[in-house]
Amino acid sequence: MTENGFGQVLGMLRRYPDVEAANLQAWDATDTLLLDMAADLLTPESDVVVIGDRYGAITLALLSDVPSRVPARIRVHQDLITGERALRNNARTLGVAAGFEQLPLGEALLGGADLVLLQLPKTLAELEEISAAVARYASAGTVVLAGGRVKHMSLGMNAVLGRYFESVQPQLARQKSRVLVASRARPAQPQPPYPVTEHNSELHLDICAHGAVFAGTKLDIGTRFLLRFLPDMPEAATAVDLGCGTGILAAMYARAHPASAVIATDQSAAAAASAAATAKANGLDGQVSVLQDDAMASLPAGSADLILLNPPFHLGASVHAGAGIKMFEAAARVLAPGGELWTVFNSHLRYVPTLERLVGPTRIKGRNPKFTVAVSVKRRAG
Missing domain, CATH: 3.40.50.150 (Vaccinia Virus protein VP39)
Known part of the structure; x- marks a missing residue:
């Protein structure tokens, strides 16, 4: 169970239709760390974007939190179609009929967001594309909480975020996960760098x-x-x-x-x-x-x-x-x-x-x- 009581929700999640096995689960310690850090920033007026929420753990835990911390709007981007479907399946299991919108990476996803919760991707190229999109489309005051497992993180991730945000602050690790807090987006490049x-x-x-x-x-x-x-x-x-x-x-x-x-x-x-x-x-x-x-x-x-x-x-x-x-x-x-x-x-x-x-x-x-x-x-x- 996490500090903010999300454990019951997380324990009900499945990976389906992705591969399921006894040694594979639908959430990890990075999800719980991001949720606990976000809890201090959330209000009922918050406009939140969740990126890389593999099976819906972050999104559904946010919607199941106490009313004073449930955001006014949650938009979600998952690259894998299995993740998109798992989120919808898990929402039905939890009786969550509404409260989130699934969108591709771009302006419709990020426009007006004040908080972005990001499960750090595996490659620096993917982080670059995400960071460029956040800097281009989100509001000037947007804060990004980018979390990952310490063993998969590198200083290159700090450098990528630093190209798009004036402030990148690594936080203390917990349960072998760490969050980088990025804020004050730099001016967007004239053209998106990808593809x-x-x-x-x-x-x-x-x-x-x-x-x-x-x-x-x-x-x-x-x-x-x-x-x-x-x-x-x-x-x-x-x-x-x-x-x-x-x-x-x-x-x-x-x-x-x-x-x-x-x-x-x-x-x-x-x-x-x-x-x-x-x-x-x-x-x-x-x-x-x-x-x-x-x-x-x-x-x-x-x-x-x-x-x-x-x-x-x-x-x-x-x-x-x-x-x-x-x-x-x-x-x-x-x-x-x-x-x-x-x-x-x-x-x-x-x-x-x-x-x-x-x-x-x-x-x-x-x-x-x-x-x-x-x-x-x-x-x-x-």
Whole structure:
């Protein structure tokens, strides 16, 4: 239980529809530290923005607080669609029918805010994009409480905040979490810095990236290895780049197979926006459609002939196989009988038996000292 009595609310929260397991929970000590620090600043007139509230812990605890501290307005931005849905699911469980609004990062989210509660992101690029948006759109007197687990924080975070706020004050750590208090926003830059675009001469591709996207505008080594086998991939009427990130796989496959319809999909809003920008920058936006979704949940069963997948092996800060397994299960549903799943993964994960069980017969297409590329064929009925 926290100093301000939020423990009962937090104990009722679930991660669903994100992966759930005994060693994964829907809140952490940073949530409680941010809530306790915010309690001293909140009034019924407060206009609060919550960014990075993974499963709704901060938002729902604020709405469940004593009436004298419940803000007049709470706006929320979560990059992952699973987080958005978890917040709504948890709100229903708690009987919270209203009181918050979910919005993309921008003026509608931040305009007029006087307090921003931020779960610090994993990358400095994402923090840069968030900080630039707060400085651009929030009020001059806005205070930002940016919290994170000490082991994941760096002095680079102070430096990023310092580019956009005149005052950045680190607070004492508690339960291995710490909050940085940023205030007095500096004048906004003429143009928002994101998305950024970089030409990759190896691929002859312009790659566009928002701050929250894995690897930014760079070509990650797993994707590079999978692309070695692009000439061997079948011609598909419909191909899906699952967990598309910046959309490199989607763009490269589309370029090699101009008759194919390609869907780039990711649970991250930043990734979906990046993939759309990458497709447009390379003249492929008429062929590549982009969808923010949770493991292709909105795609019909049996609707794809080919799925390309470079799955994550982290859930937030935790190393966990659940994210990859969820994607394999989704691929098994969406693939047509005889369709193929091409997966690249860290070889130590030993995914082949799981792919055999969930999707179908699996062969190793290639292996290097770090990665394995496997091809799984969806079983035909009967």
